Amino acid sequence: MILILKSTATRDDISDLKSRFEGRGLRPVIMEGAEKVAVGIIGETRSHLPADQIQALPYVEAIRRVSDPYKLANRVFHPEDTVVNAGGAKVGGGHFALMAGPCSIESREQIIEVAQAVKAAGATMLRGGAFKPRTSPYDFQGLRDEGLKLMLEAKRETGLPIVTEIMSIDHLALFEDVDMIQVGARSMQNFEMLKELGKTKKPILLKRGMCATIKEFLMAAEYIMASGNDQIVLCERGIRTYETATRNTLDLSCIPVLHERTHLPVVIDPSHATGVARYVPSMAAAAAAAGADGLMIEVHNNPAAALCDGPQSLTPDVFADVVRTVKTIRNAIRMKDAPKPISVETVIRACAS
Ligand code: PEP
Numbered sequence: 001m002i003l004i005l006k007s008t009a010t011r012d013d014i015s016d017l018k019s020r021f022e023g024r025g026l027r028p029v030i031m032e033g034a035e036k037v038a039v040g041i042i043g044e045t046r047s048h049l050p051a052d053q054i055q056a057l058p059y060v061e062a063i064r065r066v067s068d069p070y071k072l073a074n075r076v077f078h079p080e081d082t083v084v085n086a087g088g089a090k091v092g093g094g095h096f097a098l099m100a101g102p103c104s105i106e107s108r109e110q111i112i113e114v115a116q117a118v119k120a121a122g123a124t125m126l127r128g129g130a131f132k133p134r135t136s137p138y139d140f141q142g143l144r145d146e147g148l149k150l151m152l153e154a155k156r157e158t159g160l161p162i163v164t165e166i167m168s169i170d171h172l173a174l175f176e177d178v179d180m181i182q183v184g185a186r187s188m189q190n191f192e193m194l195k196e197l198g199k200t201k202k203p204i205l206l207k208r209g210m211c212a213t214i215k216e217f218l219m220a221a222e223y224i225m226a227s228g229n230d231q232i233v234l235c236e237r238g239i240r241t242y243e244t245a246t247r248n249t250l251d252l253s254c255i256p257v258l259h260e261r262t263h264l265p266v267v268i269d270p271s272h273a274t275g276v277a278r279y280v281p282s283m284a285a286a287a288a289a290a291g292a293d294g295l296m297i298e299v300h301n302n303p304a305a306a307l308c309d310g311p312q313s314l315t316p317d318v319f320a321d322v323v324r325t326v327k328t329i330r331n332a333i334r335m336k337d338a339p340k341p342i343s344v345e346t347v348i349r350a351c352a353s
């Protein structure tokens, strides 16, 4: 529910309003516009908040119910872009992230060499899996704890913040020095894990489930936010369709849709989306042109020998080319066609109409 207060509403009126909600277990979010204040109410408003009682308050001008089930993630309750800060690497609100690295950490030499190469090419974060969600139990499962140690070594060596996947909340203690915890596509609806990650203050990279709608994707983010963590980056990595020419189907239209619906940053992973290294550069360029807040790209120093996802991994040289192209595109589109966050005024106008 969103309330628009009359332009004559005072600070005391706002405090009065807040105390009415907080007493009922609801969370008010105050959004100050140039002339009026909008108050978003998060929680089960239907049974706890009779609309006629609220409408009767002398300082309330209008009420609008928000039917979207995601509230904390919803742009209407938080018009400005969220900027996520992972160990100094910012994502969102005009900050572009370039997360790059191997699918999985394979050895000390491999991860350090790739980390140095992607840093030199302009990456802002190092990616790499220690715990790998493999479709077959007979495939390489990742170096697990040992892999995480090597990842931390690569972080110390290069200064790049790191992002790596968690597969079980039992491993959380191992992620203490990890800058951004990845929730993989297969875990997007592991609600118990999302709730626990919500209790941490760690930035989370939430990947879209391969069969998840945008609404389900946002509800997964809502789980993390409802537990107290709003440092979330959404990552589109392709969804499953009837098409088999690519590993998945990259849903680039999710970029404007998500920007409209949520204030959370949106990053595109063209590697898992296409599954083919030669298709990655054009999709990375398209994502930048469509206003993505970043890219996650798999890079390997020897893709032919990679233990996981070699066919979709770029060499460091190709990755460096992608970075140059993406920077050119971002400069070219800046910023007339870039998505704009909606303002508190837009929210107020929408509620008044
Ligand atoms: C990954 O990024 O290593 C990964 C396994 O991706 P996804 O969860 O998108 O399949």
Ligand code: MN
Residues within 6 Å of the ligand: 103, 104, 272, 298, 308, 309
């Ligand atoms: Mn991979």
